[in-house]
Amino acid sequence: MDLKDILETWRLRTPNEWDELTVWTDLLQWRNHMYDIVINAFKGFSETNQQLHQLGYRDKAWSVNKLAFVARRQGLYEVCVKVLNNMYGFLTMDVQVWRDPILSMFYFALSAH
Amino acid sequence: MCLWEEQWLACSHRLNQWEVLVDFGRSVENYDILLDTLWKVSEWQNLKDTVLPKAQVEESPKFRMVQAYAALNENSLSSVNEADMRVGQGVEMALHQWWQLPEMAVQSHIPLLEQFQQLVELQESARVLLEIGNGNKAPSQGSGQLVGVQVALHCNFCYVLETCASFQALASYPHSCKPKKLYTDCRVQQGHMWT
Numbered sequence: 556m557d558l559k560d561i562l563e564t565w566r567l568r569t570p571n572e573w574d575e576l577t578v579w580t581d582l583l584q585w586r587n588h589m590y591d592i593v594i595n596a597f598k599g600f601s602e603t604n605q606q607l608h609q610l611g612y613r614d615k616a617w618s619v620n621k622l623a624f625v626a627r628r629q630g631l632y633e634v635c636v637k638v639l640n641n642m643y644g645f646l647t648m649d650v651q652v653w654r655d656p657i658l659s660m661f662y663f664a665l666s667a668h
Numbered sequence: 669m670c671l672w673e674e675q676w677l678a679c680s681h682r683l684n685q686w687e688v689l690v691d692f693g694r695s696v697e698n699y700d701i702l703l704d705t706l707w708k709v710s711e712w713q714n715l716k717d718t719v720l721p722k723a724q725v726e727e728s729p730k731f732r733m734v735q736a737y738a739a740l741n742e743n744s745l746s747s748v749n750e751a752d753m754r755v756g757q758g759v760e761m762a763l764h765q766w767w768q769l770p771e772m773a774v775q776s777h778i779p780l781l782e783q784f785q786q787l788v789e790l791q792e793s794a795r796v797l798l799e800i801g802n803g804n805k806a807p808s809q810g811s812g813q814l815v816g817v818q819v820a821l822h823c824n825f826c827y828v829l830e831t832c833a834s835f836q837a838l839a840s841y842p843h844s845c846k847p848k849k850l851y852t853d854c855r856v857q858q859g860h861m862w863t
Contacts, residue, residue, distance in 0.1 A: 558799045561792045568785070577681055578782050582789065584708050585737065589793050592743065596800040634684050 558593075562614050569621065576629055583622045587642055590615035619643055627665060677701070699723035703734045712741045729765070729783050732758030736790050740797060748794050748801075755790050762787065 565586060570578050594611035601608045619642045626635040680689050686708045693701035703723060706715040716738050725731055732754045739751035762783055769777055 558796055561796055564792070565789065570782070570785075574782075575682070576684075580684060580708075581782075582786060585786075585789065585793070588710075588741075589796060593796065593800070596803075631683065634682075637684055 559610070562593075562610065566614065566617065572625055572628060576626055576631060576634065579622055579625055583618050584642075586618055587615060590618070616643075699725055703731065707734060707737045707741075712738060727761065729758040729762040729787065732761065733783075733786055733790060740790070740793055743797055745798075745801065748797050751790065751794050755787055755794070758787050758790075759784075 570582065590611045592611075594615065597604075597607050597611060619638060622642070623635045623638045626632075626638060677689070677692075680692075686705045689701055689705045690709055690711070693699075693705060699719060699722065702719050703715075703725065706712075706719060715734075720735065720738060723731075736751040736754040736758070739747045739754060741747075762780060766777075766780055769780070
């Protein structure tokens with residue numbers, strides 16, 4: 556499916572870790588918006604097609620974590636916390652995508668120190 | 669704008685303080701700043717109604733991108749087509765700027781490469797929206813053909829830019845672990861490929 560291909564490419568096609576954070580935010584902020592659209596589009600599929608239903612959640616969690624990770628690596632701890640606070644939006648993450656929220660809690664703790 | 673103001677703007681930019689930037693942009697009516705920040709705080713209505721029609725900024729790929737963002741946000745078939753058109757114009761402008769750069773690939777090429785990536789992802793976003801729309805309703809014959817053409821075009825373009833992206837990745841790779849000479853060799857060869 557084309558949609559899946561595109562989303563997979565997005566994961567693979569990130570800036571370099573040492574690129575300025577503005578480059579990262581410009582890209583990932585828009586992606587985040589697109590993930591929201593994908594999540595909303597497949598809202599009704601939670602019973603019939605689990606995989607499709609979680610597609611958006613999974614990638615959204617991944618990209619928010621990635622951005623937070625890069626912000627932390629570049630020493631921008633405040634930004635890291637801010638990204639984690641603001642960009643999720645969906646507090647009810649599914650059980651199977653929990654691994655990523657747990658990871659984000661870890662970054663959160665690291666930045667808060 | 670005075671120096672310290674510019675420094676402050678760059679600083680807030682880096683710290684992701686979009687709300688502050690929006691407020692500042694409003695108070696001094698700087699449309700450049702507003703165009704850059706409004707979509708990040710999801711003030712789409714504001715962006716579409718007041719800023720986009722009024723903004724008298726230089727035509728640039730960035731401006732086209734913001735127009736495409738706003739169009740895609742509406743999420744209807746006509747707006748997706750409009751976004752596609754804007755992206756096309758943006759690509760054209762970016763390419764125009766590209767060939768004005770010196771042949772030898774240097775630091776100055778990087779911002780444009782980044783813009784290219786954003787443009788490609790916008791195009792892909794349009795595809796995603798079309799796909800979602802198609803999934804919800806059975807496609808009619810006519811629109812099916814249109815989409816087919818768009819897919820073909822998109823694939824070609826995507827392929828080219830995928831290569832560009834890997835070039836960029838490669839370009840930064842020797843930086844860290846290979847001797848300087850190899851790095852320049854790579855860059856020169858890539859420079860040829862670009863032309």
